[in-house]
Amino acid sequence: MRRAASFLVLLLCLYWTRAQGESGGVTGNDITQTEVQSEILGVIATSDQTNITPDIWAELKELRDMAIEHSVELSNSKSKMEKLEQENTAIQARLTASENEVVKLKIENTDLQSRVTAFEDKSTVLEARMNATENEVEELKRQNADRPKVAFSLGLTDAGQVGPFNTDITLKFSKVFTNFGQAYSPTTGHFTAPVRGAYYFSFTTVDNRIYVGSVVYLYHNDKRVLWNHDYNDEYGHTNLSNSMVLQLEKGDVVYMVLPASYSVYDDRDDRSTFNGFLLFPL
Ligand SMILES: *[C@@H]1O[C@H](CO)[C@@H](O)[C@H](O)[C@H]1NC(C)=O
Numbered sequence: 389m390r391r392a393a394s395f396l397v398l399l400l401c402l403y404w405t406r407a408q409g410e411s412g413g414v415t416g417n418d419i420t421q422t423e424v425q426s427e428i429l430g431v432i433a434t435s436d437q438t439n440i441t442p443d444i445w446a447e448l449k450e451l452r453d454m455a456i457e458h459s460v461e462l463s464n465s466k467s468k469m470e471k472l473e474q475e476n477t478a479i480q481a482r483l484t485a486s487e488n489e490v491v492k493l494k495i496e497n498t499d500l501q502s503r504v505t506a507f508e509d510k511s512t513v514l515e516a517r518m519n520a521t522e523n524e525v526e527e528l529k530r531q532n533a534d535r536p537k538v539a540f541s542l543g544l545t546d547a548g549q550v551g552p553f554n555t556d557i558t559l560k561f562s563k564v565f566t567n568f569g570q571a572y573s574p575t576t577g578h579f580t581a582p583v584r585g586a587y588y589f590s591f592t593t594v595d596n597r598i599y600v601g602s603v604v605y606l607y608h609n610d611k612r613v614l615w616n617h618d619y620n621d622e623y624g625h626t627n628l629s630n631s632m633v634l635q636l637e638k639g640d641v642v643y644m645v646l647p648a649s650y651s652v653y654d655d656r657d658d659r660s661t662f663n664g665f666l667l668f669p670l
Contacts (some may be wrong), residue, residue, distance in 0.1 A: 536582050538569040539665035544654035549596060551651035559604070559644040559652070561662045572664070578643045581636035585669040590631035591644060593652045594659035595620065602626040604652065605645040608634055612645075625653070633667065 543563030544550065550559070560577035572579045581587065595602035598620045606614035613634065618626040634642065644662055646652055654660040 535669055536569055536666065538571050538582060538587075540567045540572045540579070541565040541663045542567075542572065542574070542661060543658040544593075544652065544660040544662075546654070546656050548655055549651055549653050551646050552649045553646070554648055556605075556645050556647045559646050559662070561644075561660075563658065569666075576643075578641045579664055581638055581640045581642075581666075583666070583669045584638050585636060586633055586667040587636050587642070587664060588631065588633050588667050589642060589662075589664040590629075591662045592627060592629040592660060593644075594654065595626045595628075595651055596653040597651055598623055601650065602628060602652075603647050603650045604628055605647065606630070606632065607641075607643050607645055608636070609640055625659075635670065 542561035542565060544559060544561050545563065551557070558577040560574055561572070562574050564572075564574060569582055571582055579589075589606065591604070591606065593602070593604050593616075595618075601617060601619045603615070603617045605612045605616075614630050614632060616628040616630055618628055620626045636642070642664065652660050
């Protein structure tokens with residue numbers, strides 16, 4: 389019975405020590421074996437029971453150590469838990485922020501995608517227009533390359549007066565200033581149309597005789613298209629000048645004719661000239 393009472397006292401004492409350790413920050417390391425033994429011995433001294441074996445003391449001490457150890461572990465676990473909770477809160481906050489960011493980015497992405505689609509549509513339209521324009525340019529280039537270059541400017545002669553003759557003659561303009569496309573022949577006096585088209589012609593002739601009429605014709609094939617006349621009733625020269633746009637078929641000829649009994653004049657001053665060019669093919 390006494391032995392049981394002593395053991396109870398001892399347990400109470402252990403409990404007290406542990407409570408001190410928790411509230412006062414005393415750790416298991418602070419309590420030495422000697423202290424524990426003297427505490428226990430103090431309790432033992434109050435009782436006249438002395439036959440408790442050292443094994444019990446050792447076991448008690450071990451129990452107490454275990455209790456302290458668990459208490460410390462519990463305390464450590466608690467602070468670890470708190471720390472983990474704090475970390476968890478922080479992580480959750482960051483997660484929420486990230487989720488918001490993702491939502492925002494998704495909206496931005498959708499917006500960008502619709503803009504890209506609109507841009508692509510526009511690009512296709514523009515590309516189609518560009519293709520059409522390129523095709524037109526190619527067609528125009530081809531037409532331009534096919535289009536013959538035809539233009540001439542001629543002077544009649546440096547020899548002075550030509551005529552009068554007994555018959556009509558074709559005037560052969562022998563001074564070639566320009567003859568692009570070689571459509572005018574100084575040998576025959578004929579301009580020959582290389583393509584069907586609209587052609588422009590102009591001429592000026594001078595006559596130096598006085599008290600006579602001055603006449604020249606412009607012919608398209610065998611048809612007289614211009615009949616020009618003046619009369620010199622005083623002195624100096626007469627001038628005849630005219631121009632015309634003719635529609636010619638390929639191979640048609642155009643030339644100037646001096647009728648019988650009339651004359652024209654030219655010298656180094658190029659007073660009598662004949663000009664023409666292709667306006668556009670048809
Ligand atoms: C434009 O022309 C290119 C080359 O011929 C072709 O690959 C493309 O599909 C054309 N684009 C459109 C929109 O017609």
